[in-house]
Amino acid sequence: MQRLTNTAELKVLRDNLLQAQDPHRPIVRVCRGPGCLAVGADKVSQAFQSAIQSQNLEVKVQPLVKDTGCHGFCSQGPLVNLAPANLCYVRVKPEDVEEIVQTTLVKGAVVERLLYSDNGTRYKSAADIPFYRMQQKIILQNIGVIDPLDIHDAIMAGAYHSLAKALIEMSPDDVIRTVEISGLRGRGGGGFPTGYKWKRTVENARENPGPVYIIANGEEGDPGAFMDRAIMEGDPHAVIEGMAIGAYAMGVNQGFLYVRHEYPIAIRHLAAAIAQARALGLLGKNILGAGFDFDLQINRGAGAYVCGEETAIIASLEGRVGEPVTRPPYPSQQGLWGRPTVINNVETWANVPHIIDHGAQWYADLGAPRSTGTKIFSLVGKVKNTGLVEVPMGISLGALVEEIGGGVPGQGRFKAVQTGGPSGGIIPYELKEEFTDYHFHPPDVKPADKMELSVDFDSMAQTGSIMGGGGMIVMDDHDCVVDLARYFLRFLEEESCGKCLPCRLGLKGMLEFLNNFSQGKGAPADIDALESLGKALVDGSLCGLGRTAPNPVLTSIRYFRDEYLAHIVDHHCPAGVCRDLITYRIDPEICNGCTLCAQTCPQVCITGANQQLHTIDQDACIRCGACMDVCPVDAVVVD
Amino acid sequence: MKPARQDIEIILEQYPRHPQHLINLLQDVQAEYSYISAEHLTLICDHVGVPVTQAWSVATFYKSFSLEPRGEHEIKVCLGTTCHLKGGQRLVEACERNLGVARGQTTDDLKFTLDTVKCVGACALAPVVMVDEDYLGEANMVILKKRLEQV
Numbered sequence: 045m046q047r048l049t050n051t052a053e054l055k056v057l058r059d060n061l062l063q064a065q066d067p068h069r070p071i072v073r074v075c076r077g078p079g080c081l082a083v084g085a086d087k088v089s090q091a092f093q094s095a096i097q098s099q100n101l102e103v104k105v106q107p108l109v110k111d112t113g114c115h116g117f118c119s120q121g122p123l124v125n126l127a128p129a130n131l132c133y134v135r136v137k138p139e140d141v142e143e144i145v146q147t148t149l150v151k152g153a154v155v156e157r158l159l160y161s162d163n164g165t166r167y168k169s170a171a172d173i174p175f176y177r178m179q180q181k182i183i184l185q186n187i188g189v190i191d192p193l194d195i196h197d198a199i200m201a202g203a204y205h206s207l208a209k210a211l212i213e214m215s216p217d218d219v220i221r222t223v224e225i226s227g228l229r230g231r232g233g234g235g236f237p238t239g240y241k242w243k244r245t246v247e248n249a250r251e252n253p254g255p256v257y258i259i260a261n262g263e264e265g266d267p268g269a270f271m272d273r274a275i276m277e278g279d280p281h282a283v284i285e286g287m288a289i290g291a292y293a294m295g296v297n298q299g300f301l302y303v304r305h306e307y308p309i310a311i312r313h314l315a316a317a318i319a320q321a322r323a324l325g326l327l328g329k330n331i332l333g334a335g336f337d338f339d340l341q342i343n344r345g346a347g348a349y350v351c352g353e354e355t356a357i358i359a360s361l362e363g364r365v366g367e368p369v370t371r372p373p374y375p376s377q378q379g380l381w382g383r384p385t386v387i388n389n390v391e392t393w394a395n396v397p398h399i400i401d402h403g404a405q406w407y408a409d410l411g412a413p414r415s416t417g418t419k420i421f422s423l424v425g426k427v428k429n430t431g432l433v434e435v436p437m438g439i440s441l442g443a444l445v446e447e448i449g450g451g452v453p454g455q456g457r458f459k460a461v462q463t464g465g466p467s468g469g470i471i472p473y474e475l476k477e478e479f480t481d482y483h484f485h486p487p488d489v490k491p492a493d494k495m496e497l498s499v500d501f502d503s504m505a506q507t508g509s510i511m512g513g514g515g516m517i518v519m520d521d522h523d524c525v526v527d528l529a530r531y532f533l534r535f536l537e538e539e540s541c542g543k544c545l546p547c548r549l550g551l552k553g554m555l556e557f558l559n560n561f562s563q564g565k566g567a568p569a570d571i572d573a574l575e576s577l578g579k580a581l582v583d584g585s586l587c588g589l590g591r592t593a594p595n596p597v598l599t600s601i602r603y604f605r606d607e608y609l610a611h612i613v614d615h616h617c618p619a620g621v622c623r624d625l626i627t628y629r630i631d632p633e634i635c636n637g638c639t640l641c642a643q644t645c646p647q648v649c650i651t652g653a654n655q656q657l658h659t660i661d662q663d664a665c666i667r668c669g670a671c672m673d674v675c676p677v678d679a680v681v682v683d
Numbered sequence: 684m685k686p687a688r689q690d691i692e693i694i695l696e697q698y699p700r701h702p703q704h705l706i707n708l709l710q711d712v713q714a715e716y717s718y719i720s721a722e723h724l725t726l727i728c729d730h731v732g733v734p735v736t737q738a739w740s741v742a743t744f745y746k747s748f749s750l751e752p753r754g755e756h757e758i759k760v761c762l763g764t765t766c767h768l769k770g771g772q773r774l775v776e777a778c779e780r781n782l783g784v785a786r787g788q789t790t791d792d793l794k795f796t797l798d799t800v801k802c803v804g805a806c807a808l809a810p811v812v813m814v815d816e817d818y819l820g821e822a823n824m825v826i827l828k829k830r831l832e833q834v
């Protein structure tokens with residue numbers, strides 16, 4: 045690759061690449077995001093490669109097969125998209141590939157059975173599928189489209205064009221002002237204004253001259269979220285470019301990408317992208333001949349939730365145990381090696397090139413007034429269409445779950461959503477009047493008839509939850525809020541670094557209450573005691589982990605006190621989840637006597653002859669649920 | 684067959700001698716040898732210039748490091764939020780019963796280590812299990828058993 049020595053050469057490169065492209069050349073985009081990989085996308089991709097290489101296809105132009113990042117519609121994976129028609133084939137198996145090649149690539153016809161269909165409608169173009177139609181893709185626009193391992197593909201899609209613009213048309217202060225006016229707020233959960241953080245850091249560095257550092261937070265510790273992963277895997281150049289622009293604005297020469305080690309593909313794609321950007325002179329010394337030096341290094345997280353906290357990241361980068369330290373001083377004052385440091389979330393950085401490209405006002409007009417822009421959510425749990433969605437902030441929660449997500453599948457009833465992971469809360473489907481001290485969505489967004497909570501930083505915070513990184517987990521009536529609150533507490537108790545007393549002991553104490561409740565023990569007054577213990581943690585803990593840890597518990601009590609009472613007073617788990625309060629039973633109407641459950645039961649407490657009704661010995665049953673998981677006809681029911 | 688292990692020296696030489704590379708080095712050694720032996724820990728410390736006590740506390744603080752040998756294959760059952768709601772807990776218990784080890788432990792024949800993770804980013808297909816680098820979506824014990832027979 046030839047090093048680019050000025051911004052004009054970048055434009056020439058892009059123009060040449062675009063011109064060399066044949067607009068009629070079919071492109072097969074195989075999703076290799078985590079969801080599709082989990083259902084065999086690898087084999088599909090290989091099947092396409094070999095089918096196209098091995099045959100002398102009777103086509104004018106050889107199709108191009110691209111492995112891409114997540115297409116978003118993960119529940120329908122493996123996904124294959126065919127350009128130029130934007131055909132979307134779902135649940136593609138390696139065996140289907142031959143037919144796709146012959147029918148679509150050679151004859152130009154559609155393989156009807158592989159199209160997505162819903163309620164009798166078959167969707168040919170991905171753009172018409174309701175899941176995609178209602179989204180507004182800005183950060184996701186290249187993800188699933190470009191080959192993340194090919195910088196030329198990214199450049200054709202516009203990568204580094206904003207960096208060039210910033211370098212020649214804008215002063216560093218212009219960049220900071222633009223980001224400030226855009227209203228961009230941090231996507232890592234807290235929603236701190238990004239431009240303001242940058243401004244403060246530069247001011248601190250002026251008072252105390254020396255190096256400034258920037259860090260991308262790719263720890264993504266929320267156990268139910270994968271937006272940052274999708275960005276790093278599917279469009280790594282967006283993060284690199286955003287950081288390079290930030291580096292230019294703040295006079296930074298060295299940046300760090302702190303990435304969770306459970307994301308090996310993200311690490312590989314980022315490393316490749318950095319190497320290619322360096323080779324083109326988009327990173328390193330004298331970037332695009334503008335006299336600006338900036339380089340990036342990847343550091344892997346090592347499996348600790350608390351290491352997503354900014355001071356813990358700094359400790360970890362310095363080779364120390366990832367324990368948070370008291371702020372102030374804030375990283376913008378004394379961060380990495382005591383120097384002013386800016387830490388932004390991966391998605392925050394990926395927003396920056398778009399703001400520079402289209403201007404502050406364009407961005408400020410997107411989304412809601414005090415929460416500008418779009419937000420990516422991983423919409424998962426008990427919802428029909430699961431995957432990654434990008435929507436303008438201010439959309440109603442109902443529209444997100446019911447219209448994009450397609451509602452709760454099967455017989456379930458939509459009960460709540462959990463946002464913000466262990467630091468967030470559980471927001472009920474029916475927000476009763478007394479809780480409506482938040483503002484509703486702006487008038488120009490089509491209201492859904494239910495769940496009109498506006499999805500923006502401030503409205504979410506007013507419910508007692510937080511926007512968080514973007515995990516959005518839909519719960520139905522078979523999910524127990526007491527169990528979920530207990531799950532998060534257990535998670536946090538394990539992940540608490542143990543440094544400060546309120547967090548260490550408080551979490552233990554809270555967990556004890558919940559353990560009792562889940563066994564039907566305790567008294568109603570314990571709920572109040574649990575609440576006040578939670579509030580003590582909010583006030584007394586050192587870092588965000590402890591201060592936000594009670595959120596799932598406090599919100600679930602606030603909105604679902606009845607469910608707590610059912611456990612404690614009636615010794616009953618309405619959702620049928622808490623193990624000590626349920627029994628498994630085999631429905632005689634449904635059981636066909638296949639004997640699978642009896643063979644699986646670890647307690648050997650299921651009896652019944654072949655083709656006869658099976659029964660569970662309740663005294664010996666440990667309620668492991670193995671019979672329910674194995675029963676082919678769903679005859680095992682929970683009471 | 685696994686390729687021969689990279690020499691520890693080669694791994695060390697990939698990083699400059701600076702404390703900031705401690706965690707990266709621990710990870711590379713963990714990945715290559717599946718655990719960090721006392722001898723390797725000392726070599727790493729000498730290379731990056733941190734006291735052994737500090738490296739030891741780092742290696743025990745982070746979950747991804749193991750100071751004991753691990754099994755040839757790693758089974759990681761996801762217990763992220765979505766997988767929890769979709770029965771991940773039952774799946775780990777089933778694994779524990781089937782392999783005869785508790786989570787975090789390695790089978791006697793050093794073939795499998797059973798572990799849990801908190802979200803591998805494939806929540807849309809919960810519950811998810813990873814066998815080494817492979818993902819299994821919408822997993823259950825039947826699927827997992829079949830997969831384990833292949834390794």
Ligand SMILES: Cc1cc2nc3c(=O)[nH]c(=O)nc-3n(C[C@H](O)[C@H](O)[C@H](O)COP(=O)(O)O)c2cc1C
Pocket residue numbers: 229230231232233234235236238261262263264265266349350351352353354355387388389390392393513587588589
């Ligand atoms: C316990 C804890 C875990 C956190 N985990 C993450 C994380 O996984 N990813 C992230 O971007 N921010 C996380 N944060 C927030 C960071 O501390 C920091 O505020 C954020 O990265 C700043 O970036 P932003 O302003 O772009 O959001 C966490 C905070 C706490 C207290």
Ligand code: SF4
Pocket residue numbers: 630634635636637638639640641642658674675676677678679680
């Ligand atoms: S597995 Fe189901 S159908 Fe088969 S015997 Fe057991 S309960 Fe009956």
Ligand code: FES
Pocket residue numbers: 075076077078079080081113114115116117118119121122123431432
């Ligand atoms: S992983 Fe393929 S659509 Fe998300």
Ligand code: FES
Pocket residue numbers: 267268269761762763764765766767801802803804805806807809810811
């Ligand atoms: S919760 Fe299991 S993959 Fe995300």
